[in-house]
Amino acid sequence: MTSLFDPIQLGAIAAPNRMLMAPMTRARGTHEHLPTPMMATYYAQRASAGLIISEAIGVSQAGLGWPYATGLWNREQIAGWRRVTEAVHAAGGRIIAQLWHMGRVVHPLMGGQTPVSASATTAPGQAYTYDGQQAQVQARALRTDEIAGVVKEHVQAARNAMEAGFDGIQIHASNGYLIDQFLRDSDNHREDAYGGSIENRMRLLREIVAGISEAIGADRIGVRLSPNGETQGIRDSDPLALFARTLEMLSSAGIGHVELREPPLHGSFGVGYMPPLAAQLRPYFKGPLILNSDFDIRRAQDDLENGTGDAVSFGRLYIANADLAHRVAHGLPLKADVRETWFTQGAEGYIDY
Ligand SMILES: Cc1cc2nc3c(=O)[nH]c(=O)nc-3n(C[C@H](O)[C@H](O)[C@H](O)COP(=O)(O)O)c2cc1C
Numbered sequence: 001m002t003s004l005f006d007p008i009q010l011g012a013i014a015a016p017n018r019m020l021m022a023p024m025t026r027a028r029g030t031h032e033h034l035p036t037p038m039m040a041t042y043y044a045q046r047a048s049a050g051l052i053i054s055e056a057i058g059v060s061q062a063g064l065g066w067p068y069a070t071g072l073w074n075r076e077q078i079a080g081w082r083r084v085t086e087a088v089h090a091a092g093g094r095i096i097a098q099l100w101h102m103g104r105v106v107h108p109l110m111g112g113q114t115p116v117s118a119s120a121t122t123a124p125g126q127a128y129t130y131d132g133q134q135a136q137v138q139a140r141a142l143r144t145d146e147i148a149g150v151v152k153e154h155v156q157a158a159r160n161a162m163e164a165g166f167d168g169i170q171i172h173a174s175n176g177y178l179i180d181q182f183l184r185d186s187d188n189h190r191e192d193a194y195g196g197s198i199e200n201r202m203r204l205l206r207e208i209v210a211g212i213s214e215a216i217g218a219d220r221i222g223v224r225l226s227p228n229g230e231t232q233g234i235r236d237s238d239p240l241a242l243f244a245r246t247l248e249m250l251s252s253a254g255i256g257h258v259e260l261r262e263p264p265l266h267g268s269f270g271v272g273y274m275p276p277l278a279a280q281l282r283p284y285f286k287g288p289l290i291l292n293s294d295f296d297i298r299r300a301q302d303d304l305e306n307g308t309g310d311a312v313s314f315g316r317l318y319i320a321n322a323d324l325a326h327r328v329a330h331g332l333p334l335k336a337d338v339r340e341t342w343f344t345q346g347a348e349g350y351i352d353y
Contacts, residue, residue: 003305004297007328008050008311010288011219011256013094013167015050017346018304018311019325021051021318022261022292023098024168027343028350029070031130033058035080037068040087041351045322047093053170053259053313054223056100057081059157063178064239065106067130068345072097072160073153077117079318085165086114096168096222097161099154102177103189104139105232116137116146118181118188118195124233135257144192147204150178155211158221169222171208174261175224176232179205183225184236205246209253222257222290223250227295228272235273239282247284259290259313267294269316279308297328320353 004018028039036347046052058064071077081097088095103116107127117139126133142150158169173179181187182204188195194203205223211222227243236242250258262276263269270293278291291309292299300312314324319337321327327334341349 002310004301004304004312005325008023008288008320010051010103010222010311011168012217013051013091013096013220013240013256015094015311017325019050019300019328020290020311020313021046021052022259022313022315023048023172024055024056024315024319025055025066025069025343026350027066027068028345029068031068031343033061033064033069033071034076035084037083038347038351041082042172043084043095044087044091044093045351046318047088047091048325049318050311050321051094051167052088052093052095054095054097054166056098057157057161059074059101059153062111063103063153064100065102065110065127065129067110067128072099072157074162078160078164081161081164081166089165093294094167096170096220097157097164097166098172098224099157099161100168101150101171101178101347103173103181103184105136105177107134109134111309114141116142117178118142118190121187121189123176141190144194147207151207153209154208155215158212159215162216162220167254168222169212169216170214170222170224170259171205173205173223174226174231175229176226176234179208180226180231180234183242183324184234184239185242186233186235186237190251194199198242201242202246202249206249206253207254209250212274213253213255217254218254221254222256222259224261226261227277228274229261231270239274240277241282243277244284253284253286255287257290257291258285260309261292263293269294282308319349322353
C-alpha cells in the first residue's frame, strides 16, 4: 500500500517522500524582483519536503505583475536564486523553479506595456501594482509572429534556473495565467494555429515543453494544470476533453511530472466550477501525477491508496509547518497559517512559524 512516506521518482528527481511543497508566491523579493537572503532561510527550513516547488518566478518583466515577486531573466536574479538553491541543498532538500508568465493580468504599471494574452480580453477584478490595486487593463492579442519569442523566454528562464542550481523547473500552465489563457476557450478566441481546436490551443504549451526539453531534458520538467477551477476568469466549456488530450501530449513528451491544482467545489482557497477531474484524467498521463488543493493528511493518504495520484503537494500546510513530514510521522499537531502575512514583506509569518 502506497504511503506518503514512500519515496518517488519524479523524472530525474528522486523525492524521499510524497509530501511535496506546492508553489506559493510570498512577495519577499525586492522591488526590482531579486531574491532576498530571507528567502534562502524560508526554503531551507522546508527542505524535508519530498520536493519543493518554488513560488512562481517571472520569465520576463512583461510577464510579471506581482509586487515583490522575483524573476529569472537577468544575472542578478540567477545569483540571488543560487543562494536559495544552495541553502536548500545544504539542508538536504530538492527544489524546482515554477516558471510564470501572467499574460493578461499584468498591469502596465508592472509590466511596462499593455498586457498580452491569447485574445484581446480583460481579466475580472483588480491587478496588483506597487501603487495598490488597479482596474485590470484590456490585453492585446499576441501576434502569431510574436509567439516564438514567448517560447524563447520560457526556454531561457529554464536555462537560467538550471544555472541557478535548481533541480528542474515547473511550467505554470494553471490558474488563469498566460498558458492557461491559451489552453481554455473562455479567453482563447484566436483564428490562427494557436486557437480553435484543442490541438491548437495546447500548441503554445507543447512548444514550450519541446523547447525546454531540448535545453534541460524532459525529465527535469513538470507542468501544473488546473482543470476544474476558475481563476481570474479563465475556464473551459469542456475541460475533460481538453485536459485529457493535454495529458496525453505531456505523456508522449516524457516530462517528469504533472501537478493538478483542483480545488473542491467549496474550497477554502479557490473554488472549482465542477468537481475535481483527477480520477477521470489519471489514465491519460503515464508519469507521476501530483494532486493539490485543500488536502489534509487523511485525504492525501486515501488518494494515494486508491490510485488517484502518486504524490500530494501541500500549500498552506507548508506555510505554517516547515517540518510537515516530521510532524505527520510523529503525530504532532499541525499549525494553521495566518492569511494576513501571506504577501507581506517581513519575516513575520514567513520564517518564524
Ligand atoms: C500564499 C499563496 C500563494 C500562492 N502562489 C502560487 C503560485 O505562485 N503558483 C501557483 O501555481 N499556485 C500558487 N498558490 C496556490 C497553491 O499552490 C495551492 O494550489 C493552494 O494553496 C491550494 O493548496 P493547499 O490547500 O494545500 O493550500 C498559492 C497559494 C497561496 C496560499
